[in-house]
Amino acid sequence: MELASVKIVLGKYLEGETTVAEEAQLREYFSGDQVAPELEAYRPLFAYFSEARDERFTGQVPLKTRRFDYRWLSVAAVGVLMFGLYFGNRYREQREAEFAYNETRKALGMIAQNLDRGTEKVAYIAEFDEAKQKIYKN
C-alpha cells in the first residue's frame, strides 16, 4: 500500500470507519518491513491485534452426558420395597386370619363333638330321675 493511502486509511481507522478488509490491509502493512518511520509507533498496535487472535483456549471441556442417574434407582427401590412390604403384610395377615379361623372352627368342632357326647351321658341322668320318681311315688 502507498504511504499516502495508508495514512488515509489510518485516519478512517481512528474514526471507526474502516471496513474489515481495510483493517486487514493495515495489519498487513504494519507487519511488513516497509513501515514509514513516522508511522513506526503504530506497529506494535497492529502486531498486538495479530498476536491476540492467535491465543487459544487450552482448557478442557467437561461435558456431562446424560448418564443413567443412580439416585433415581434408589428412589425406585424404596418404592418397590414399600409396595412389597404393604402387600406382603396384607397377604400374611390374611393367611394368619384364615389359619386362625380354621383352628377356631376345629376347636369349636371338637367342643361340639364332646358336647354331643356329654349330652348322651346326660340322658342317663334323666333315666335316673325317672327311676327316682318311681321310688318316691311308691
Added chain:
Amino acid sequence: MTQNEFMQIVNPFKDKLYRLAKRLLISSEEAEDATQEILMKLWAGKKKMERYANVEAFAMTMTKNFCLDRLKSKQSGNLKLVHSNYTDGQTSLQKQVEVKDSLDWVGKIVEGLPEQQRLILQLRDVESYEFEEIEKMLDMKPTAVRVALSRARKAVREQLLEKHRYGIG
C-alpha cells in the same frame, strides 16, 4: 445432539469466547474458567441452542454478560484485581527494544480502557466481526459502536505515541 456434534459446532469459536473472556477478566485462569462455564451452559441448553440462527453470536453475548457479571460481583465483594500499569524500571528499560515488550505495553494500554471499549476493540480489531454482528452481540446502536470503537482506538494511539515519543522502544 451428541458430544461430537456439539464440539463441531463449538470448536470454530471457542477460542474467541476465551479471548473475549480474557480481554475482560484479564487473568488467563479466570478466562479459562469462564469459557468452560459458558460451554457447559451451552451444552446444558443444547436443545435451545438448535433454535438460534447464530450460535456463535449468542455464545459471545453470553460470555460478555457472564464476564461483566463476574467483574461486577468482584467489585462489590471488594475483590477487584489491581492491575499494575507500571513496569519494573530496570529490567524493562533493557527489554524495551524488544518487540515482545512493546506488545505487552499495548496489552497494558488496552487493559486500562473502559470495559465497553475493550469489548468493542476485541470484537472488531482482534476478531474482525462486522459492525452488524457487534451491534447484535452487544445490543447497541450502530453509531454507539462506532463512537466507542473510535474512542478506544484513539485512546490507545495517544498512549502509544506518548510512549513512543518518550520511550526508547
